[in-house]
Amino acid sequence: MIEQLTYIHRQMKQRGIEVDYESQYDFTLTGEEGGERELDFQNQFLFLLNKSALPIGTSIISDTNSIVVEGLNVSEDNVEEFSGRININLPEKKADGSDLTRDDVFNFLFYHIIPR
Amino acid sequence: MPHFFFQTIRARVRNPYLPVDISTRLPLHLTRIVGIQCRYCSGIERIRPAITAEIIPRIGWFTLAANNRKRPLGVFDVRYERPWIDANDGYQEIDVAIQGGSMITGTYNNELQYPYGQAPVSNPAGGAIQAGLVIGDGSLGNIYWGAGGDFGTPIAYDGLFFETLKVSPTDIAIVNPATATNYDGYIVAIYLKCLGDTNLNRS
Numbered sequence: 001m002i003e004q005l006t007y008i009h010r011q012m013k014q015r016g017i018e019v020d021y022e023s024q025y026d027f028t029l030t031g032e033e034g035g036e037r038e039l040d041f042q043n044q045f046l047f048l049l050n051k052s053a054l055p056i057g058t059s060i061i062s063d064t065n066s067i068v069v070e071g072l073n074v075s076e077d078n079v080e081e082f083s084g085r086i087n088i089n090l091p092e093k094k095a096d097g098s099d100l101t102r103d104d105v106f107n108f109l110f111y112h113i114i115p116r
Numbered sequence: 117m118p119h120f121f122f123q124t125i126r127a128r129v130r131n132p133y134l135p136v137d138i139s140t141r142l143p144l145h146l147t148r149i150v151g152i153q154c155r156y157c158s159g160i161e162r163i164r165p166a167i168t169a170e171i172i173p174r175i176g177w178f179t180l181a182a183n184n185r186k187r188p189l190g191v192f193d194v195r196y197e198r199p200w201i202d203a204n205d206g207y208q209e210i211d212v213a214i215q216g217g218s219m220i221t222g223t224y225n226n227e228l229q230y231p232y233g234q235a236p237v238s239n240p241a242g243g244a245i246q247a248g249l250v251i252g253d254g255s256l257g258n259i260y261w262g263a264g265g266d267f268g269t270p271i272a273y274d275g276l277f278f279e280t281l282k283v284s285p286t287d288i289a290i291v292n293p294a295t296a297t298n299y300d301g302y303i304v305a306i307y308l309k310c311l312g313d314t315n316l317n318r319s
Contacts (some may be wrong), residue, residue: 015186063191064179066135066223083188 002077008047008111011081018116025112031100035090037108041083045113048080054106057091117315121146123308126157127224129176130301135223138180143312144217151207151309154178154192159302160228172196172228178306180222183215189222194304196228207309214310224304 012019025046029035039046041062048060051067052074059068063084090106093099123146127136156175175196180189189210 011185015184061135061225062179064181064188064222066179066225068134070134 002079004047004049004077004079005111007079008113012045012113012115019113020116021114023112025110026107028105028107029088029090030102030106031090031104032102035100037088039086039088041086041112043115044083045115046082046086047111047113048082048108049111050107050109051078051080052076054108055091055094055100055104057093058106059089060086061089062086118147118311118313120150121310121312123310125220125306125308126303127178127305128301128303129159129224129226129228132226132228135225138178138220138222138224138306140220141217142214142220142308142310145314146214146310146312148214148311149182149189149210149212149308150311152180152189152192152210153205153207153307153309154194155205155305155307156194156196157303157305160196169196170198175228176224176226176304178222178224178304180220180306182212182220183218185219185221186215187212192306194224207307220306220308228302 009019027037029037046062048067051069054069056069060066060080060082062082063086065080065082067080088108090100094104121143123142125138125140127138129136154177160175173195174193176194178192178194180192181187182189189212192208
């Protein structure tokens, strides 16, 4: 098991990046609003902490990393790193084939790091 | 004495919906990246229905970082060209010092979606095609994939590229590589023009 914050700080240290500010960054997306969000995090880092809680087919595409949640075997302590322009898309349907509605609320939990 | 070395990193796209991870350790004798070229290599010609365009400006893009993620290189588009088209084979100039034996990391994101920008193909069984499922009309080679929409209950999240597959008109086929003639995707590559020294002794 990996402790997520320890992992993030170790990554920053290995790259010689001094942290100026760090905080949690979270928001929710629902099926009602099209399930899309675009974020600008140029020269900053966003670490996704809850990949295993996201619906299958969710895509997060950024200037430095891209993932699609496949749903199987995603560890709870998985950490994914993003930077730059980040585009988040929920899938059109849930795993059981029904459409996403406004009752389907998904929380995205990130750890935000601003380097010095 | 320093020389130019050309390093190739390939990525195979088997599933149009999944990014391909790249994580390659560069040889120790390379010291500097001075040029980069991201190009399509092979495989698209074998996808059925056949692609008709001679040039597609962007079939995907790479995001790359060098020196164990310390040095982001940026985003690089990959275009498709038929073999007989004069390819633009110039290297894009960059100048990045390489740490000894460091990793090149990144992802390749496929953007090539059947029907290649044309109107979505509907299924004989009715409705548009569910993303990720492969649907046949009973004849060899007519495989539809990629467009989103409603097609009953999805059975599985899949979406491999296939050359030929025969399934009944009403089937929603879960792709089974054991029974289908599996087409192994397409290949794109990063060509790095590097400076290096084979006499270099560094660790």
